[in-house]
Amino acid sequence: MRVAVLGSGAIGGVVISALESGEVPGARLTAVVNLGDSLEDALPLADLVVECAGQRALAELGPKVIDAGKDLLVVSIGALTDDALHERLRGGPGRLFLTSGAIGGLDLLRAAALMAPLETVRIVTTKKPSTLGVPDTGGPVEVMRGPARQIAAAFPKSTNVAAAVALAAGSFDIVEAVVMADPAATLTSHVITASGPAGDYRFEIRNRPSEQNPASSQVVPHAVLTALRELAR
Ligand SMILES: NC(=O)c1ccc[n+]([C@@H]2O[C@H](COP(=O)([O-])OP(=O)(O)OC[C@H]3O[C@@H](n4cnc5c(N)ncnc54)[C@H](O)[C@@H]3O)[C@@H](O)[C@H]2O)c1
Numbered sequence: 419m420r421v422a423v424l425g426s427g428a429i430g431g432v433v434i435s436a437l438e439s440g441e442v443p444g445a446r447l448t449a450v451v452n453l454g455d456s457l458e459d460a461l462p463l464a465d466l467v468v469e470c471a472g473q474r475a476l477a478e479l480g481p482k483v484i485d486a487g488k489d490l491l492v493v494s495i496g497a498l499t500d501d502a503l504h505e506r507l508r509g510g511p512g513r514l515f516l517t518s519g520a521i522g523g524l525d526l527l528r529a530a531a532l533m534a535p536l537e538t539v540r541i542v543t544t545k546k547p548s549t550l551g552v553p554d555t556g557g558p559v560e561v562m563r564g565p566a567r568q569i570a571a572a573f574p575k576s577t578n579v580a581a582a583v584a585l586a587a588g589s590f591d592i593v594e595a596v597v598m599a600d601p602a603a604t605l606t607s608h609v610i611t612a613s614g615p616a617g618d619y620r621f622e623i624r625n626r627p628s629e630q631n632p633a634s635s636q637v638v639p640h641a642v643l644t645a646l647r648e649l650a651r
Pocket of ligand 1: 424425427428451452453470473478493495496517521575628630631633634635
């Protein structure tokens, strides 16, 4: 599998190094596309493009990847709150894949929602105020609460997870997202709760932030590499 990586920041950089050192059997790095580089030059060299460049880049470049018949693995899942973009990316001929990114439990939420619609779903994300770009008031404060679609758009670098939960739950409308700022949050936390006819669920994730970009967690590139391992088998 020939892989092009879009964006070489905190997430893309780790993915690129791992591919370069042959850590993913069956996959090799054939192109890196950064700001100012031409995606069009990279597309003929790739079977799959990994987007690690942000929601705006995904909205702009994702359709070109899919239209060229290349597969697209996405980390900036929050961009898919735009229904038209999501439909476009699902329309082929290339295939759309999503990484689990910073969180887990999505497989179980998807199964539960498939059995019968979930009744309540909530994700509470807590990060340091500086990471969220809000004032430090000395203690934990709720910064925003609302539908997942609204929160993912308001904090594009920090709440891709809210969109990932909503897509797994099969509805943006039932997912409430809460963003908390806490100066004591040395780890970024996501608490996901859901309930419905299939049962009651609670997942608590506490991730170490990336040193390069505290808005991202260190585990995210490894979630991307896990997906690449599956796709390259
Ligand atoms: N799904 C998840 O759980 C999850 C978790 C963390 C981050 N993310 C998403 O991943 C994105 C990347 O995170 P990061 O920490 O690596 O960010 P980063 O800022 O460290 O790196 C982004 C990289 O993308 C490049 N870039 C920006 N626009 C581009 C464009 N149009 N074309 C090509 N390259 C472009 C930048 O130059 C930079 O190298 C975030 O913006 C966020 O949306 C998702």
